[in-house]
Every structure is written in C-alpha cells, then in structure tokens.
Amino acid sequence: MSPAILFLLALGLALAGWLAARARAWSFRTAEPGVRMAARPTYHAWYVALWIALPMLLFGVLWTILAPNLVNQAVLASPEAASLPAFGFQRDTILSEARNVASGASSAVFNPKAQALVEPFREAMTRYAWIGIAVSLVLAFLGGAWSFLKLKPDFRARTRVERIVMAILLLASLIAVLTTIGIVVSLVFETIRFFGMVNPLDFLFGLHWGPDPMSSAENPDSSRYGAVPLFWGTIFIGAIIAMIVAIPLGLMSAIYLTQYAAPSMRRWVKPALEILAGVPTVVYGYFAALTIAPSIRDIALFFGASNPSSESALAAGLVMGVMIIPFVSSMADDSIAAVPSAMRDGSLAMGATKSETIRKVLVPAALPGIVAGVMLAVSRAIGETMIVVMAASTAANLSANPLEAMTTVTVQIVAMLTGEGSFDHPATLSAFALGFVLFLVTLALNFIALRVVKRFREAYD
Amino acid sequence: MTVIHDNLEATEAKMRARDVNVYYGDKQAIDSVSIDIPQKYVTAFIGPSGCGKSTFLRSLNRMNDTIASARVEGTIELDGEDIYKSGMDVVQLRARVGMVFQKPNPFPKSIYDNIAYGPKIHGFAEDKDDLDAIVERSLVRAGLWNEVKDRLADSGTALSGGQQQRLCIARAIAVDPEVILMDEPCSALDPIATAKIEELIDDLAGRYAIVIVTHSMQQAARVSQRTAFFHLGKVVEYGRTSDIFTNPLEERTKDYITGRYG
Ligand SMILES: Nc1ncnc2c1ncn2[C@@H]1O[C@H](COP(=O)(O)OP(=O)(O)O)[C@@H](O)[C@H]1O
Ligand SMILES: [Mg+2]
Numbered sequence: 001m002s003p004a005i006l007f008l009l010a011l012g013l014a015l016a017g018w019l020a021a022r023a024r025a026w027s028f029r030t031a032e033p034g035v036r037m038a039a040r041p042t043y044h045a046w047y048v049a050l051w052i053a054l055p056m057l058l059f060g061v062l063w064t065i066l067a068p069n070l071v072n073q074a075v076l077a078s079p080e081a082a083s084l085p086a087f088g089f090q091r092d093t094i095l096s097e098a099r100n101v102a103s104g105a106s107s108a109v110f111n112p113k114a115q116a117l118v119e120p121f122r123e124a125m126t127r128y129a130w131i132g133i134a135v136s137l138v139l140a141f142l143g144g145a146w147s148f149l150k151l152k153p154d155f156r157a158r159t160r161v162e163r164i165v166m167a168i169l170l171l172a173s174l175i176a177v178l179t180t181i182g183i184v185v186s187l188v189f190e191t192i193r194f195f196g197m198v199n200p201l202d203f204l205f206g207l208h209w210g211p212d213p214m215s216s217a218e219n220p221d222s223s224r225y226g227a228v229p230l231f232w233g234t235i236f237i238g239a240i241i242a243m244i245v246a247i248p249l250g251l252m253s254a255i256y257l258t259q260y261a262a263p264s265m266r267r268w269v270k271p272a273l274e275i276l277a278g279v280p281t282v283v284y285g286y287f288a289a290l291t292i293a294p295s296i297r298d299i300a301l302f303f304g305a306s307n308p309s310s311e312s313a314l315a316a317g318l319v320m321g322v323m324i325i326p327f328v329s330s331m332a333d334d335s336i337a338a339v340p341s342a343m344r345d346g347s348l349a350m351g352a353t354k355s356e357t358i359r360k361v362l363v364p365a366a367l368p369g370i371v372a373g374v375m376l377a378v379s380r381a382i383g384e385t386m387i388v389v390m391a392a393s394t395a396a397n398l399s400a401n402p403l404e405a406m407t408t409v410t411v412q413i414v415a416m417l418t419g420e421g422s423f424d425h426p427a428t429l430s431a432f433a434l435g436f437v438l439f440l441v442t443l444a445l446n447f448i449a450l451r452v453v454k455r456f457r458e459a460y461d
Numbered sequence: 462m463t464v465i466h467d468n469l470e471a472t473e474a475k476m477r478a479r480d481v482n483v484y485y486g487d488k489q490a491i492d493s494v495s496i497d498i499p500q501k502y503v504t505a506f507i508g509p510s511g512c513g514k515s516t517f518l519r520s521l522n523r524m525n526d527t528i529a530s531a532r533v534e535g536t537i538e539l540d541g542e543d544i545y546k547s548g549m550d551v552v553q554l555r556a557r558v559g560m561v562f563q564k565p566n567p568f569p570k571s572i573y574d575n576i577a578y579g580p581k582i583h584g585f586a587e588d589k590d591d592l593d594a595i596v597e598r599s600l601v602r603a604g605l606w607n608e609v610k611d612r613l614a615d616s617g618t619a620l621s622g623g624q625q626q627r628l629c630i631a632r633a634i635a636v637d638p639e640v641i642l643m644d645e646p647c648s649a650l651d652p653i654a655t656a657k658i659e660e661l662i663d664d665l666a667g668r669y670a671i672v673i674v675t676h677s678m679q680q681a682a683r684v685s686q687r688t689a690f691f692h693l694g695k696v697v698e699y700g701r702t703s704d705i706f707t708n709p710l711e712e713r714t715k716d717y718i719t720g721r722y723g
Contacts, residue, residue, distance in 0.1 A: 342566035346629070349524055350579040350636060351556030360578065365569050 006060045006136060014053035017144045021048035021151060028153040039158035047157040050164050051147035055139040063132045071099075074124040080116045187439065190432035197426040198225045203433060209396035209412070211427035213419045220426040227434060229398040231441070233406035237317045237392060238381035241402060245321025246377055250328025251370065255358055257329070258336045270333065277326035285390035288319035293391050300403050309393075314402035316392035320381050327377040328370075335369020336362055368453045375449045379442050385410040409438050463495065464710050466700030472499035475640055475670040476521060476558075481535035483516050483525065490516045492694040493535070498640065503662060503671045505681035505702060508691030509717065514674045515563075517691070518642050521672065522558035523551050539640070556583055559633035561643040565625035567617030567632070572609050575617040575628055576600060579636035595635055603631030604661050623654025630661060641665070643673040647680065659684050678718055682706055690714045 025041035072095070075081055084091050097114040100106040102121035109115050151157070195203070199222045206226020215221065253273065257266050293315035300308035339362050347357040363370070385408070393405035394415055416431040423429070474497035483491035490513045498504055498521070506514040516525070523544060525531040536543050544554050556579070567575050576596040579585075586592035596613070600606040605627045609620070617628050626646055633641055643662075647655040662671060662684045675681050681688055681702060688705040690698045690713075698705060698714045709715045 340566070342562060342564060343568060345524065345527065346562065346566040346568065346632075347578070348527060349522065349555055349560040349562075350582070350632065351552045351554075352578075352582050353552055356582050360582070361568055 003060060003064055006056065006133070009133075009136070010053045010056040010060070010140070013056070013140045013144070014049040017052040017148070018045040018049040021045045021148060024148070024151050025157075028151075032153070035153045038154045038156045043157035043161050044151050044155070046161050047164075048144060048147045048151070050161065051143040052140045054164070054168075055143045056136045059136050059139055060132075063136075067128045067132060070128055071121065071124045074127070075117060075120045078117075078120040078124075080120050083113065083116075184436075184439065187432055187436040190429055191436040194426055194429035194433045197429070198222050198433075203227050203430075204437075207398055211416065211430055213416075213425055213427040215427075217422075217425045225426070225430060227409075227430075227437065229396040230407060230409045230412050230434065231437075232398055233313065233388075233392075233396070234382055234408040234410070234438075236400075236402070237313050237388060237406060237408060238320060238384065239378050241314060241317025242321040242324060242381045243374070243378065245318055246324045246328050246381075247374060249321075250325045250373070250377070251332050251363075253325070254329045254332035254336055255363075257333055259354065259358055259362070270330075273326045273329055276323070277330070279323075281323065281384060281386040282390075284319050284323050285386045288315050288387050288391035292319055296403065305403065308403050309405045311391060311393040311405040312403045313392050313406040316388045316390075316406075317402065319391065320384055320387050323384075323387070324377040324380055327380060328373045331373025331376065332366065332370045335366040335373075338369070339365045371449055371453050375446055378445065382408075382438070382442060383410055384408075385414055389414075409434050413438075462493065463696045464698045464700075465496075466698075466704055466710070468704070469701065472497075472502065474498065475500040475540065477536075477538040477541075478517075478521075479536045479538075481517070481520065481533065481537060483513070483520055483534075484532045485516075485528070486530045490694055491520070494694075494696050496689055496696055496699050498670055498672055499687060500670050501667055502687055503666050503673060503685040504687040504689065505685035506672065506674045506689050506691055507676075507678065507681050507717070508697075510676075512691040513694040514691050515644050518560075518644055518672060518674055521640070521642055522555050522560055523549075524555075524560065526551065556636045557638055558640040558642060559636065559638035561626070561629050561633055561641065561646050563645045564649050565622060565629050567620070567625050567628050569616060569618050571614045572617050572620070572628065573613040575632050576635045579632060583636055585636070599631040599635040602634050602665070603627045604657065604664070605631055621654070623650050623657060626650060626654070626658060627661065630658075630665075634665075638669065640670045640672065643671065645674050645676060648676060655680075678706065690717065692717070 022041045022045035025037070025044035028035065028037065029041075075095075075098075076084075084094060094111055094114045094117065097106075097109050097111055098117035098121050101109055101114070101118045102125060109118065197217075197220050202222040203225050205228060206223060207228050208223060208226045209229045210224045212221075212224060253269075257270055261269065289311075293310060293312055296312055296315050297308045297310050343361050343365060344357055347361045348354070352360070388408045388411050392407065394407050394411055395405050396412070397404055397406045399406065413431045413434050416428055416434075419427065476498035478497075479495045481491055481494045482489060494517060506518065508514055516531075519525045520533050521537060521544075523533075525533055533545060537545060539554070539557065543549070568578065570578070573596055576599050577586075577592050580592060580595045586595055597606060597610075600609065605624060608624060609615075609628075617625065620628060626649075630641075630643075630646075647658050650658065659680060662673065665671060666684075666686075673681075673685065685702045688700065688702040689696050690705060690709075690711075692713055698709060698711045700710075705714065706718055709718060
C-alpha cells in the first residue's frame with residue numbers, strides 16, 4: 001500500500017465526513033430555528049474530519065514502519081525460505097534481491113536462489129497492503145461514526161477542535177525532540193561498538209591519528225586512534241582562528257550598523273551581510289583554497305619561512321571567520337537594537353561619549369544576545385567541513401603553528417564513512433565515536449555559555 | 462509675548478535662553494522662548510501635554526542632539542557661555558547640566574556601578590576610596606543610602622520604582638552638576654515615592670539650579686519657587702510660583718490652573 005494512496009484516501013474520506021457533519025449541523029438549525037448552537041457548523045465539520053483523517057494517518061505511519069518487518073517474517077516462515085543460508089551477508093543479499101524484484105524496483109534476479117523467494121514476497125506484500133487498507137478504512141469509519149454520533153446542537157465542537165489542534169502542535173514539536181534523541185541513541189550504539197574494539201582512553205588522549213581501514217578488524221592498533229589532533233585542529237581552526245576574525249568584525253559591524261549608520265545605509269548593509277550567511281560553503285572553500293592559502297604561503301615565504309605548506313589552518317580559519325561574521329553580527333545587531341533607548345539616553349545625559357555609552361552600557365546590556373550569536377557561530381564553525389577539506393587538508397597534525405596543514409573532526413568523519421571499510425571495522429566506526437564526542441563537546445559549550453550568560457547578564461527590564 | 466511678572470527679586474541667572482526655536486523637521490515645537498533659569502532655585506515648567514516642555518528641557522543640555530530631526534535656533538547660555546556655539550564640548554556640558562528622566566532608567570548594573578559610572582568616565586576619583594566616598598555621598602544626598610548601603614552589589618533594576626528614580630537622581634548628583642533637569646520625575650511613581658522625591662528636591666534646592674517639568678499643579682506649588690507656563694510651544698507666563706497659581710495675569714494660565722483645559 002503506497003503512502004500516497006493512503007494519504008489521498010484519508011483526505012477524501014475526511015472531506016466526505018466534513019461535508020456530512022456540516023450538513024448535519026445545519027440541519028439542527030433548520031429543525032429548531034431558535035436553538036443556540038454551541039459552535040458554528042464548520043467546527044462540527046472539522047471535528048469529524050479530524051477524527052477520520054488523524055487515526056488513518058497515524059496508522060499509516062505506523063504501518064509503513066511495521067509492514068516490511070511483517071512481510072519479511074511471513075516470507076521466512078514460508079517453505080521456500082528453508083533453503084536459505086543461515087546467517088550473514090549472503091542471506092541478506094538474497095532477501096533484498098527478491099524483495100526488490102517483487103516490489104518492481106528491479107527487473108530480474110542475479111542469484112537463482114532469490115528467484116524462488118520472489119513469489120512469496122509478492123504474495124506477502126499484497127496481503128499486508130490489503131490488510132493495511134482494510135484496517136485504515138475501519139479506523140476511519142470508527143472515528144467518523146463515533147464523532148458523528150456525538151454531534152448535537154449543544155456539542156462544544158469548537159473547544160474539541162481546539163484541543164485536537166493543540167495535540168497536533170504538540171506532536172509536531174515532539175518530532176524534532178524525538179529525532180534528536182534518536183540520533184543520539186544511534187550514535188551511542190555505534191560508539192559503544194567502537195569502544196569495544198578500541199580503548200576509550202587511547203581514543204580520547206592519544207596523540208596520533210591514522211586509522212588504517214585495510215588492517216584487520218579483529219585486532220585494531222589502538223595507538224592509531226588518538227583523536228586529540230583532530231579535536232585540536234577543530235578548536236584551533238573553528239574556535240580560535242575563526243573567532244579571532246569573526247567576533248571583533250561581527251561586533252564592530254553590528255555596533256556600526258545600530259549606532260552610527262544612517263537608516264538608508266543600514267537598510268542596505270544588514271541584508272547584504274545576511275546574504276553572506278547563505279553563500280554555499282564550497283564557494284568559500286574555493287576562495288580559501290585558491291586565493292587565501294596561496295597568498296598565505298607567499299607571505300610566509302617572504303618572511304623567510306622554509307617550505308610552508310600550501311594548505312594551512314590559517315587559510316581555513318580566516319575564511320571560516322569571514323563566513324560566520326553574519327552569525328555574530330546579526331545576533332549582536334538585534335540584541336543591541338533591543339536595548340531600550342532610555343539606557344543610551346541615561347548614559348549620554350551623564351556626559352558619556354557615544355563610544356563610552358556603547359562599551360559600558362549597550363554592549364553589556366546586549367551581552368546575552370551577543371554570546372548567543374558567538375555560540376551559534378562556534379557551533380557552525382566546528383561543524384564546518386568543506387572549507388577545511390579544501391584549504392587545510394586531511395592530514396592530522398598536532399601543532400600550534402597556523403601555517404601547517406591540519407584537519408578537523410568533521411573532515412575525518414566524512415573521510416572514514418566514505419572510505420572502503422565495512423561497517424564492522426573500527427576505522428569506520430570511529431566516525432560515530434568522533435561524532436558523539438563532538439556532539440558532547442558542543443552541548444557542553446552551549447551549556448557553559450548559557451550559565452555564563454545567566455550569571456553576568458545585565459537585565460534591563 | 463511672554464508675560465513676565467515684575468515683582469521678581471533680582472536673581473543670578475544660571476541659564477539664560479533667548480529667542481529659542483526648536484524644530485522637528487519642518488514642525489516647530491518651541492517658538493521663541495526667552496526665559497532665565499535662576500541659580501539655586503527650583504523652576505517648574507507646567508502646561509498641557511505636547512506643548513513642548515520636554516523639548517525645551519532637552520535643549521538645555523543638548524539632549525536634542527540625539528534626535529536626528531531636531532534643530533535648535535537662538536541662544537542658550539550657561540554662566541554666560543553659549544552652549545550651542547561651535548566647538549562647545551557637549552560631553553562636558555552634560556556633566557554640568559544633569560538630567561533625570563520620566564521613567565526611571567537605572568543601568569542594568571549594580572547599585573554601586575550605577576553611581577560610579579559618571580565619576581569613572583569623567584575621571585573624578587583618584588582611587589577606590591575616592592570612588593567609595595563619592596558613591597556614599599551621592600546616595601546620602603539622594604536619601605537612598607540607608608535603604609541600599611547593605612546591598613550595593615545588587616542590581617539597580619531590582620529596586621522599587623521610587624528607589625530607582627532616587628538612584629537616578631543620585632547618579633546625576635555623582636558627577637557634581639550645576640543644573641539638574643527633571644522631566645516629570647514622579648509621573649511613574651506612587652504617592653509615597655512621589656512625596657520622597659519632592660522632599661529630596663527640597664533638600665537639593667539650595668545647592669543646584671533645578672528645573673522640573675510636572676503635570677501636577679500641586680507638585681509645582683510644593684517644590685518650586687518659579688513657574689513657567691508653556692502653551693503651544695510658547696512660554697505664556699513666567700513668575701513666582703505663588704503668583705502664577707494665585708494671581709495669574711494671563712487668561713490661558715488661569716484656564717489651565719483652574720483645570721478648564723489641559
Ligand atoms: N522626537 C520627536 N520627533 C518629532 N516630534 C516630536 C518629537 N518629540 C516631541 N515631538 C513633538 O513636539 C511637540 C512637543 O513635545 P514635547 O516636548 O514632548 O511636549 P511635552 O513634554 O510638553 O508634553 C509635540 O507636538 C510632539 O509631538
Ligand atoms: Mg514631556
């Protein structure tokens with residue numbers, strides 16, 4: 001049963017219910033002209049329509065998740081499945097081949113063993129599709145009938161609809177939260193597998209990063225999984241070099257825009273800055289790799305550096321800093337503009353100059369917003385991959401010299417996942433561990449920032 | 462145009478406004494106002510809303526400069542020096558002519574830092590002890606010391622409205638001004654807090670030239686010695702407060718103080 005058909009079916013039935021309920025509600029009016037309805041007929045209509053559509057859709061979502069499993073089980077229980085290899089890779093391939101042919105995704109099987117299973121698959125799929133449609137129709141009918149029978153002149157359809165709407169909104173917000181939790185859980189799962197193969201201490205404190213996906217997965221060399229150079233690279237590029245560029249420039253541009261720029265100027269510059277945030281990061285990557293990195297090398301040569309690398313942390317960090325200026329400036333701009341003008345007037349009336357007022361009154365009062373902007377920028381910089389790949393290389397290097405090639409956590413995650421290794425190899429699994437630790441680090445950063453802001457904020461209301 | 466009572470005793474004029482016009486863009490808000498602000502007196506500005514009291518008050522310390530569309534013509538002198546002359550140090554002027562606003566606007570800083578702000582930026586204090594002394598003296602003068610001396614590190618915004626307004630007055634006093642301008646300082650306060658502020662104004666009166674804009678006739682009568690009645694951007698009548706309230710010479714003044722309009 002395809003989701004689209006179910007969806008259309010739900011819409012159609014809901015529409016029918018809607019019209020029927022409205023007609024019924026109208027009939028109350030015509031039957032007893034004097035009676036006071038507790039809700040307008042449209043609300044009765046929506047009430048019934050929602051009761052038809054929602055159970056169907058919820059069931060549909062559930063069924064699309066459950067049905068494939070049920071189909072699989074049915075097929076495995078069939079006599080044709082008896083000849084399958086017991087476990088592992090081959091068995092999975094045969095099953096998925098047969099499934100693909102049965103569902104029409106591919107036209108023929110490679111493995112002759114799969115051919116025998118095509119028919120059972122097709123049968124099971126059709127059967128469960130029909131079951132799905134039947135159950136959803138029954139649900140729609142039950143929901144519709146139950147709600148339709150409740151319609152009365154004094155039925156408070158309006159408050160009921162309100163409650164259903166609230167439930168839908170709640171569900172929507174839960175989905176984001178649940179997804180996040182789901183992501184974390186899946187990360188944790190793979191991370192635990194990884195730590196079963198590689199000593200966590202070696203991972204967290206080791207100074208050498210060089211997993212070899214070709215080595216044997218049975219006995220990995222823990223000393224090659226030291227993540228410190230990666231985290232150092234991430235922090236050095238994303239949180240140090242980039243922030244040295246982005247914080248002052250972003251803050252100063254926000255101050256200029258809110259305090260000095262003429263309104264006509266502000267109207268131009270602010271959107272222009274925000275467009276910067278929308279430039280794809282590959283474009284910045286080109287810029288970093290083709291323009292900035294070579295000039296940095298030339299400058300380094302000029303100052304007598306011997307053999308500077310053409311890829312450098314500095315190039316990536318600088319360009320990343322420019323990329324996140326809009327994050328800092330836009331949040332800082334909003335929060336400075338939100339400081340009541342009474343604060344500014346109070347300071348000016350004391351004989352403070354404009355820049356004293358900005359430094360000592362406006363910026364402190366706007367600090368929470370400014371810090372939030374910086375945090376956003378840091379998370380963005382830490383998660384950035386493209387610029388680093390293009391300008392700072394993929395070589396893990398533990399160094400404080402910004403002219404050297406370095407790499408970051410996200411770059412290595414991509415490198416490990418797109419490699420040749422299987423998902424049972426620690427080199428591949430290390431991507432999950434890296435992601436998990438990165439997640440924890442950003443979480444901690446945000447948490448600390450929140451606490452700091454709460455502690456030092458100068459609330460002006 | 463302005464009727465000035467002729468029974469005024471001779472006083473030293475701290476500020477002197479002559480033919481002052483203020484415009485917001487094309488709109489004229491103040492129309493050739495010429496009055497003196499006497500030394501060591503409290504001068505009240507009264508008049509219906511929108512007649513330009515705040516506008517005129519703000520032109521006395523050039524706070525109108527912060528409004529892009531505002532333009533001031535004429536001369537306003539402080540101790541005989543034109544404050545609108547070119548090359549005038551506005552920052553210095555505002556330290557000499559302090560201001561208290563309608564709505565209390567303490568900075569979102571500690572009580573101590575609120576008071577210390579002005580002395581710090583003007584470099585009044587040699588060291589921490591100096592600064593402590595200034596903070597204490599200002600709070601004492603503003604009648605707030607006893608209420609806050611144990612909680613100087615608390616935020617100024619955590620005080621009650623009346624306390625906040627006295628904090629703002631203390632903050633203005635801390636930079637040792639010569640003139641204090643108050644724009645309806647009690648309009649956001651309850652009667653008890655208002656009474657405290659009025660008492661405070663009385664205490665401060667001998668030391669500074671004070672100008673207070675007020676909507677309350679009783680308040681003007683209680684705290685001021687001179688009153689200027691504003692109407693439609695002009696000063697209609699100026700004289701001793703007692704005379705303005707008991708014996709106004711102008712019909713419009715009489716109408717306003719008897720509550721016939723405004
Ligand atoms: N920032 C401003 N921009 C334009 N017009 C203003 C501004 N402030 C005040 N005005 C106008 O100037 C006139 C005088 O206002 P104001 O001085 O605030 O009066 P008052 O304090 O006596 O109530 C009013 O007509 C008001 O609308
Ligand atoms: Mg006013």
